[in-house]
Amino acid sequence: MNELTIHLEPKSRTPMYEQIYLYIKKEIKEGKLATKSRLPSARSLASYLGVSRTTVDMAYMQLVSEGYIVSEPARGYFVAEISGLYHLDHLPKPAVPSKNKAKEEKPLVDFSPRGVDLRYFPYSTWRKLSKEILNLENGSLFKHGHPQGDSALRGTIASYLFESRGVYCEADQIVLGAGQEYLLLLLSQILNEKNGQAYRRIAMENPTYPQAYRVLRETGMEVAFVPMDARGMQAAELEKQPVNLAYVMPSHQFPTGIIMPISRRMELLAWADQAPERYLIEDDYDSEFRYVGKPIPALQGTGSHDKVIYFGTFSKSIAPAIRMAYMVLPRELLEIYQSKLGFYASTVSGLDQKLVNAFLEGGYYERHLNKMRAVYKAKHETLLNSLREQNLPVQILGERGGLHILLRMKNGMSESEAIACALQKGVRVYPISDYCMENQAVPWESTILLGYAALSETEIRKGVALLAEALK
Amino acid sequence: MNELTIHLEPKSRTPMYEQIYLYIKKEIKEGKLATKSRLPSARSLASYLGVSRTTVDMAYMQLVSEGYIVSEPARGYFVAEISGLYHLDHLPKPAVPSKNKAKEEKPLVDFSPRGVDLRYFPYSTWRKLSKEILNLENGSLFKHGHPQGDSALRGTIASYLFESRGVYCEADQIVLGAGQEYLLLLLSQILNEKNGQAYRRIAMENPTYPQAYRVLRETGMEVAFVPMDARGMQAAELEKQPVNLAYVMPSHQFPTGIIMPISRRMELLAWADQAPERYLIEDDYDSEFRYVGKPIPALQGTGSHDKVIYFGTFSKSIAPAIRMAYMVLPRELLEIYQSKLGFYASTVSGLDQKLVNAFLEGGYYERHLNKMRAVYKAKHETLLNSLREQNLPVQILGERGGLHILLRMKNGMSESEAIACALQKGVRVYPISDYCMENQAVPWESTILLGYAALSETEIRKGVALLAEALK
Numbered sequence: 029m030n031e032l033t034i035h036l037e038p039k040s041r042t043p044m045y046e047q048i049y050l051y052i053k054k055e056i057k058e059g060k061l062a063t064k065s066r067l068p069s070a071r072s073l074a075s076y077l078g079v080s081r082t083t084v085d086m087a088y089m090q091l092v093s094e095g096y097i098v099s100e101p102a103r104g105y106f107v108a109e110i111s112g113l114y115h116l117d118h119l120p121k122p123a124v125p126s127k128n129k130a131k132e133e134k135p136l137v138d139f140s141p142r143g144v145d146l147r148y149f150p151y152s153t154w155r156k157l158s159k160e161i162l163n164l165e166n167g168s169l170f171k172h173g174h175p176q177g178d179s180a181l182r183g184t185i186a187s188y189l190f191e192s193r194g195v196y197c198e199a200d201q202i203v204l205g206a207g208q209e210y211l212l213l214l215l216s217q218i219l220n221e222k223n224g225q226a227y228r229r230i231a232m233e234n235p236t237y238p239q240a241y242r243v244l245r246e247t248g249m250e251v252a253f254v255p256m257d258a259r260g261m262q263a264a265e266l267e268k269q270p271v272n273l274a275y276v277m278p279s280h281q282f283p284t285g286i287i288m289p290i291s292r293r294m295e296l297l298a299w300a301d302q303a304p305e306r307y308l309i310e311d312d313y314d315s316e317f318r319y320v321g322k323p324i325p326a327l328q329g330t331g332s333h334d335k336v337i338y339f340g341t342f343s344k345s346i347a348p349a350i351r352m353a354y355m356v357l358p359r360e361l362l363e364i365y366q367s368k369l370g371f372y373a374s375t376v377s378g379l380d381q382k383l384v385n386a387f388l389e390g391g392y393y394e395r396h397l398n399k400m401r402a403v404y405k406a407k408h409e410t411l412l413n414s415l416r417e418q419n420l421p422v423q424i425l426g427e428r429g430g431l432h433i434l435l436r437m438k439n440g441m442s443e444s445e446a447i448a449c450a451l452q453k454g455v456r457v458y459p460i461s462d463y464c465m466e467n468q469a470v471p472w473e474s475t476i477l478l479g480y481a482a483l484s485e486t487e488i489r490k491g492v493a494l495l496a497e498a499l500k
Numbered sequence: 501m502n503e504l505t506i507h508l509e510p511k512s513r514t515p516m517y518e519q520i521y522l523y524i525k526k527e528i529k530e531g532k533l534a535t536k537s538r539l540p541s542a543r544s545l546a547s548y549l550g551v552s553r554t555t556v557d558m559a560y561m562q563l564v565s566e567g568y569i570v571s572e573p574a575r576g577y578f579v580a581e582i583s584g585l586y587h588l589d590h591l592p593k594p595a596v597p598s599k600n601k602a603k604e605e606k607p608l609v610d611f612s613p614r615g616v617d618l619r620y621f622p623y624s625t626w627r628k629l630s631k632e633i634l635n636l637e638n639g640s641l642f643k644h645g646h647p648q649g650d651s652a653l654r655g656t657i658a659s660y661l662f663e664s665r666g667v668y669c670e671a672d673q674i675v676l677g678a679g680q681e682y683l684l685l686l687l688s689q690i691l692n693e694k695n696g697q698a699y700r701r702i703a704m705e706n707p708t709y710p711q712a713y714r715v716l717r718e719t720g721m722e723v724a725f726v727p728m729d730a731r732g733m734q735a736a737e738l739e740k741q742p743v744n745l746a747y748v749m750p751s752h753q754f755p756t757g758i759i760m761p762i763s764r765r766m767e768l769l770a771w772a773d774q775a776p777e778r779y780l781i782e783d784d785y786d787s788e789f790r791y792v793g794k795p796i797p798a799l800q801g802t803g804s805h806d807k808v809i810y811f812g813t814f815s816k817s818i819a820p821a822i823r824m825a826y827m828v829l830p831r832e833l834l835e836i837y838q839s840k841l842g843f844y845a846s847t848v849s850g851l852d853q854k855l856v857n858a859f860l861e862g863g864y865y866e867r868h869l870n871k872m873r874a875v876y877k878a879k880h881e882t883l884l885n886s887l888r889e890q891n892l893p894v895q896i897l898g899e900r901g902g903l904h905i906l907l908r909m910k911n912g913m914s915e916s917e918a919i920a921c922a923l924q925k926g927v928r929v930y931p932i933s934d935y936c937m938e939n940q941a942v943p944w945e946s947t948i949l950l951g952y953a954a955l956s957e958t959e960i961r962k963g964v965a966l967l968a969e970a971l972k
Contacts (some may be wrong), residue, residue, distance in 0.1 A: 108761070155634040158851075159627070159630075162623065162626060162627040164972070170616065170822065171819075171820060172614065172820040173820075206682070207845050220718075239845070290568060291580055347644075348642065348845075349644070349850025349851070350642065351848060373679050373710055376823060377823050377849035379822075380632075380852070394787075397617070487656055
């Protein structure tokens, strides 16, 4: 007891029990209270300190639960053996990361292919819907949701996909996820559960969507690149590969912009039909934005829809921060998912799901798409017209839809020269080689990519004028 | 031309160009227009039909883009070769899933360990904050966010973790994800990039959190179960395993409720310090809910914090539908993540991130936690008191914190007998064997789990009374 000369401060904001606890902990850590030495009984310490018995009990319980002391029935409390050091007290407060990082100098016009135009985001609708949803004070909004996502939303998506994309599915085949990358991870596990051996390799286009390529590589899959011609992935070349999976973007290949005609689609579907293990993964990432006529129906609804795994997303068509993509599973894969992988909780925000469902059901999405199609179409025309007016020494490719185009150099400049010259004039354009995986696809050597979705028409005209100077 | 007897309906809601397109598509698909046969020129068809040239052009462009016809320069349009069948037109409209599925009869009282009490969810705060955030009409809200999550939110979480859990980290070490399962998938890829061989096996407690076990198994890891004693995972047993990873829940082991004392924590940290590849994964899933004294600081802040990968979540402390968990990466793993896996876009909703940040920064989270701690503490006491009053033939385990307790049968009943008898009385309790992986951990044979978070105190008392009848 003589060792415990605790100085308590009754007026401190720290509760009495905590002062006792902190003091004893410090003594133990500094070795002043030796291992196995006995502490005063709670009753005697309480009387000595002039505090209630409960106060000392609480301090001792805390010390016991943190392992500093042990209670031996009928014998009392003893200092426990603690090895090593206890760092916490010596730690500095975490530093706030510096906000003054040197920024790269921003170009005047950035033709990034990643952006979307958020100036037309339906903020007031979003506010109205979120208010309505939160006013319902519906406990279900914050509960564990269905692993595949809200069933009302899946029903709405199924109808939308049927009407707008010709996708044939029922709501229970849809799995929502926080982004296409997560869904690809999930799909790779589903396929692995079906037959690990059969899905070690996958065929892809080249150039392709790098995120999908990297995710698939991370899951351990080997990627076989199948050459494309003007109609997309060549079915005859696909036949030569020992694969059971092919990842294609028939509506608007990224980044080439190739739209696969029905004949080639039929060939791919025929390939898939040849063996029970074969599947096509259809990435329909931006089919909403096509400016001439109706979009081509999805591959999934065209052939045997039990051979196509369909992927879509709201990232481009609503906003990137709404982390919501979906995949449509053929029945056989759905059963495997539900029986083996149903334990994965949904990754999609409950509030966002209700918002998107209200947005679709209320007809706002259709209106928003029509508006954005008109906005993007005008920008697309401005870009093409400016390129023609300025008479750039380039061939325009992939200009039939989507939110970017390709320019193939006709002035002898290499891709990197073109990009460097453009940057000197204050214009950022993007190399197609970023999308050519594993250094293949040499024919694309001298081609640059221009996204225009996030730019105004004035910026587009200015950017093209600067680019014309750069490429002279 | 004589084959094309198109009947147009100018008053139809279907645009003229689409009527032409649909008609020709149908003729081709039915074989009435033979492969390679030539179509009338756009000019002559327009004149024949009495429509504008543009209308026919649009129809032809649509047919070309879908691959039904091909354009040969200076020669005209020809029917393309299409193999196989085109299903879309024959498809029924997707069926709406039946809502009349036979439901299991619901028990009177369900002691589910999964629930949380959403009656106290701060709806009005959530409404207020969401209104404020959406009123700012901030374009950044819907843009691509940082792959690791909003940096302001990460800064707030870093401070919170330091103050409340003694976790030592900077904001840039935090990775937000849509649930712990997703983050475990990501972590397994980070570790694989570091050293695939070293992380083929992982040590876990048994019983354990089944979701984590399943996710780790799906990534291809082997799991080595290390026996626990009353102080948690036995370091001496861990030493015997050829592993470099151990997954532990020191604050409140799920489902046993064991709180690991400081001495055992030190032993585990010493194990991790022995080899550069070794890491501890600390799952701190519900440390917010401890009813006696302060929670024990996290393992991460206790020892060498570069050896602990810390996991936390807002699922229990705010709401399950807010899909937001976080992991704190040691610097070495952070660098691997950023250089090799930074391409993964964030999986967390932009709106939810802003909401949670405002909730934490505004001091609402602290108040909410204090309220919920009081609510859950009262329920916890009601449960323990009822069990004592009703004098159930059980031993109570894991009652020092969390949102569930364990009951070990003392009446000779097996686990399944106890559960069946309880269900007959209208009470659902849960078997610990659901959490015992790979049929190990036999000593837990006759133990049931009671979660109480989602029940009212009245329901808890009623449930215990019914359980007492069932176990008699």
